[in-house]
Amino acid sequence: MSTEILQQSIRDIPDFPKPGIVFKDITPFLRDPVAFGVFIDLLADQYRDADLDAIVAIDARGFLFGGALARALNIGLVPVRKKGKLPSACISEEYELEYGTAIVEMHDDALKSRERVLILDDLLATGGTVAATLKLCRKLGAEPVACAFLIELSFLNGREKLGDIPIFAPIVV
Ligand code: AMP
DSSP: OOOHHHHHTOOEETSSSSSOOOEEOOHHHHHOEEEEHHHHHHHHHTTSSSOOOOEEEEEEEHHHHHHHHHHHHHEEEEEEEEETTOOOOEEEEEOSSSSEEEEEEEEETTTTTTTTTEESSSSSSSSSHHHHHHHHHHHHTTTEEEEEOOOEOOGGGGGGGGTTTOEOOOOOO
């Protein structure tokens, strides 16, 4: 039932940002406090007893949920950003896009060794961004315990890039 509320709040935009892509638009979901609350509560219930030290949220839509979840669990938030956006010293990871590569960064003092983190983004597509984020966390010695999304595009097999880490996504397409 609660998954239905989430599903109904996601809008498909065909051919955005280019022909052949069906973009999952989460802006109606963000505008709906019931749907937003259902998702944050689902996440909080899922991870309340996971002994997490921080949420690692991915630029940019991961931030929209990251702050709310970090507050609900009373833990901190670490932003992973596209290259060149973070002000202090960073570690970086490059990953493949359909055409070319991209780089994500994290402050080099954002996590301590053995800290347990949840990686959070809006959507799992090819898995490249999250795989790079897992590497950033592990470079600092942290322990990613799970990856969570609002939506998983299962036909893109993104999970294959993530090893055996548990994946949570209430909407699977
Ligand atoms: P990927 O690295 O391929 O898993 O891409 C993940 C990122 O791209 C996520 O942060 C999504 O916000 C965005 N993304 C990829 N495909 C879509 C899509 N069809 N609809 C909405 N966002 C997408």
